[in-house]
Amino acid sequence: MKLKRLKLRKNNWESETYEFDEVLTEFSSQKRVYEVVAKPVVESVMEGYNGTVMAYGQTGTGKTFTLGRLGEEDTAARGIMVRAMEDILADIAPETDSVSVSYLQLYMEMIQDLLDPVNDNIAIVEDPRTGDVSLPGATVVEVRDQKSFVDLLRVGEAHRVAANTKLNTESSRSHAILMVNVRRSVKGRSEMDVSISGENGHSLSMMGSLRPPIIRKSKLVVVDLAGSERIDKSGSEGHTLEEAKSINLSLSALGKCINALAENSPHVPVRDSKLTRLLKDSFGGTARTSLVVTIGPSPRHRGETTSTIMFGQRAMKVENMVKLKEEFDYKSLCRRLDIELDKLIAENERQRKYFDDEVERMRAEAQCRIAEAERECKITLENEKMKYHQEYLDSIKVLEEKWKTHQKSPKRQIKEAESTSSDIREAHNLLQDEKMLRQSAEDEASDLMNQITHWKKLEATATAEVVKLRKMLDTEASQKEKLEEEIGVLRSQLLQMSMEADETRRSLDKGDGPGKIFPGLDSLASQTGSSQPREHSNGPKQPIAKLSEQVGLQKILSLLESEEPDVRVHAVKVVANLAAEEANQEKIVEAGGLTSLLVLLRSSEDETIRRVAAGAIANLAMNETNQDLIMAQGGVTLLSMTASDAEDPQTLRMVAGAIANLCGNGNFKFLLVIQEFGLL
Numbered sequence: 118m119k120l121k122r123l124k125l126r127k128n129n130w131e132s133e134t135y136e137f138d139e140v141l142t143e144f145s146s147q148k149r150v151y152e153v154v155a156k157p158v159v160e161s162v163m164e165g166y167n168g169t170v171m172a173y174g175q176t177g178t179g180k181t182f183t184l185g186r187l188g189e190e191d192t193a194a195r196g197i198m199v200r201a202m203e204d205i206l207a208d209i210a211p212e213t214d215s216v217s218v219s220y221l222q223l224y225m226e227m228i229q230d231l232l233d234p235v236n237d238n239i240a241i242v243e244d245p246r247t248g249d250v251s252l253p254g255a256t257v258v259e260v261r262d263q264k265s266f267v268d269l270l271r272v273g274e275a276h277r278v279a280a281n282t283k284l285n286t287e288s289s290r291s292h293a294i295l296m297v298n299v300r301r302s303v304k305g306r307s308e309m310d311v312s313i314s315g316e317n318g319h320s321l322s323m324m325g326s327l328r329p330p331i332i333r334k335s336k337l338v339v340v341d342l343a344g345s346e347r348i349d350k351s352g353s354e355g356h357t358l359e360e361a362k363s364i365n366l367s368l369s370a371l372g373k374c375i376n377a378l379a380e381n382s383p384h385v386p387v388r389d390s391k392l393t394r395l396l397k398d399s400f401g402g403t404a405r406t407s408l409v410v411t412i413g414p415s416p417r418h419r420g421e422t423t424s425t426i427m428f429g430q431r432a433m434k435v436e437n438m439v440k441l442k443e444e445f446d447y448k449s450l451c452r453r454l455d456i457e458l459d460k461l462i463a464e465n466e467r468q469r470k471y472f473d474d475e476v477e478r479m480r481a482e483a484q485c486r487i488a489e490a491e492r493e494c495k496i497t498l499e500n501e502k503m504k505y506h507q508e509y510l511d512s513i514k515v516l517e518e519k520w521k522t523h524q525k526s527p528k529r530q531i532k533e534a535e536s537t538s539s540d541i542r543e544a545h546n547l548l549q550d551e552k553m554l555r556q557s558a559e560d561e562a563s564d565l566m567n568q569i570t571h572w573k574k575l576e577a578t579a580t581a582e583v584v585k586l587r588k589m590l591d592t593e594a595s596q597k598e599k600l601e602e603e604i605g606v607l608r609s610q611l612l613q614m615s616m617e618a619d620e621t622r623r624s625l626d627k628g629d630g631p632g633k634i635f636p637g638l639d640s641l642a643s644q645t646g647s648s649q650p651r652e653h654s655n656g657p658k659q660p661i662a663k664l665s666e667q668v669g670l671q672k673i674l675s676l677l678e679s680e681e682p683d684v685r686v687h688a689v690k691v692v693a694n695l696a697a698e699e700a701n702q703e704k705i706v707e708a709g710g711l712t713s714l715l716v717l718l719r720s721s722e723d724e725t726i727r728r729v730a731a732g733a734i735a736n737l738a739m740n741e742t743n744q745d746l747i748m749a750q751g752g753v754t755l756l757s758m759t760a761s762d763a764e765d766p767q768t769l770r771m772v773a774g775a776i777a778n779l780c781g782n783g784n785f786k787f788l789l790v791i792q793e794f795g796l797l
């Protein structure tokens with residue numbers, strides 16, 4: 118805010134300059150003074166904050182003129198009190214808000230009610246929790262319009278003059294205090310959820326109709342202070358001296374408080390005088406305060422003027438922390454709830470009465486209906502009874518008539534009886550036919566059922582038979598497999614035996630004597646180091662070749678891996694013999710015989726098998742086409758065996774034969790060289 122300067126001339130040469138929020142002269146209009154000094158405070162009060170307007174200054178400098186002029190003759194002369202009330206009344210909502218005033222004067226540390234002067238020692242009560250100051254003993258008048266307020270001010274002013282006359286003093290010797298309490302309902306806040314801090318600091322949350330309305334309470338205090346001139350200056354003595362001391366006490370207490378507030382001192386000595394106790398919640402701290410300091414132009418009062426200005430300067434430094442005071446209007450809520458309760462009770466009574474009436478009405482209606490139903494039932498019953506009675510009478514009558522008629526014509530009666538009898542017979546016959554037909558149909562159905570049952574049984578039996586046959590078939594198949602296997606074994610044995618027989622025969626023919634069983638081995642022995650074809654490869658081999666064809670080479674080779682040691686022995690012998698034939702040598706290797714033979718040579722525990730396997734390999738090695746493969750798969754095995762002392766001599770002989778047959782192969786020679794150097 119831009120500050121205004123006040124220049125105070127000390128003498129013709131010197132002057133002092135002071136800064137204020139506003140500097141107004143005696144020519145400033147009352148309207149302007151109100152707008153500058155009080156209007157912001159009044160607006161603040163309407164928003165819910167406490168506000169104070171105080172006038173401080175030497176006697177006769179215009180404090181009362183500024184604050185309290187009623188302006189009845191001239192509206193332009195109205196002072197701050199009247200104008201403030203005008204604004205307040207214009208702003209409140211009469212249905213929900215209220216304004217009340219108390220008018221007091223503080224004289225010689227006594228508070229007197231200006232609206233009820235008899236009440237001249239009103240106690241100040243301070244709420245220990247909130248710090249709010251109140252005067253429960255003071256008259257509080259609710260103000261509804263401007264006129265009633267002006268009337269109140271006039272009454273107060275009259276009492277002030279009268280009291281001062283009685284005390285033989287002037288108005289300027291007391292402090293006049295107008296207290297305006299404003300109570301407003303808060304509008305525009307959410308109706309659904311309002312949460313504010315209660316007095317105990319707890320957060321209160323109210324919902325729906327149980328939520329009390331929120332009201333804001335604020336207070337405007339307008340204080341017309343007594344003249345601030347010094348005692349010596351006023352030349353007071355006696356009672357006037359006491360009076361001056363009292364004024365001085367309160368004003369200096371006010372000054373001390375303002376100083377403490379200006380310096381942000383933790384302690385503000387409000388308890389030093391009633392004036393400061395009364396104004397505790399109206400200046401500094403939580404209220405918005407406007408201080409008017411009034412000075413006169415006379416150089417004679419320069420000292421007073423300077424001290425007034427200094428008072429104003431110190432007050433300028435006070436910073437206020439205005440506080441909004443909101444609280445729940447529990448009384449109003451209580452009233453509202455009472456009204457609600459009354460309404461609910463009335464509604465409840467009304468409902469109950471309606472319910473009782475309704476029950477009574479329904480009961481009466483039900484009784485009526487029951488009576489009506491009973492009556493109708495009775496009538497219906499009576500009618501039925503009469504009807505049956507009549508029918509009974511009619512039947513009797515008809516029977517009587519029939520009886521009479523029958524009695525009159527017995528012949529006709531006999532005729533009728535005969536006719537009736539023939540009808541009965543006919544019907545009886547028909548019934549018999551029908552019975553028979555039905556019986557035959559039933560029999561047929563029964564037959565069919567029996568047949569179905571029979572067929573079902575047959576089906577079940579057939580299914581079981583099929584299952585049984587399948588099982589038998591499986592058994593047969595497995596037996597066939599076993600037999601085939603056995604046949605294979607037998608055939609190989611037969612082959613072996615016939616080969617042995619051939620060999621024996623040949624030996625006998627040649628006169629070699631027994632010992633050479635295998636033609637392959639025989640030829641091996643004779644051909645070691647030779648690649649010439651054998652002479653006895655034709656003629657005597659015919660039965661072996663035949664058997665071999667019959668059994669199949671693959672089958673014979675597969676017997677080399679048989680689980681049975683005997684079968685393996687026979688099989689390896691047969692293979693060795695077949696290997697002696699040039700025509701078989703390549704076929705045996707192609708069919709995987711070489712691999713099986715090498716396996717037997719390496720790992721069989723039966724020395725005969727190993728020996729014969731070595732012989733068979735020797736025979737296979739006679740074929741040049743086989744040599745590379747034999748050398749690749751078994752070359753190392755054969756050579757290693759020649760180096761082992763553990764080998765059977767006969768087996769070694771066969772191995773040597775194989776090596777001899779392989780010696781024509783260049784790669785094998787290389788292998789031999791390696792062995793020579795001990796690298797194998």
Ligand SMILES: Nc1ncnc2c1ncn2[C@@H]1O[C@H](COP(=O)(O)OP(=O)(O)OP(=O)(O)O)[C@@H](O)[C@H]1O
Nearest residue numbers: 143175176177178179180181182183288289343344
């Ligand atoms: N601005 C003004 N224009 C015209 N006259 C004024 C003005 N201010 C004060 N006066 C006059 O000066 C006189 C003294 O004023 P007022 O009574 O208001 O002083 P005061 O400070 O209240 O004195 P006291 O402390 O004795 O009550 C009155 O006659 C008043 O009409």
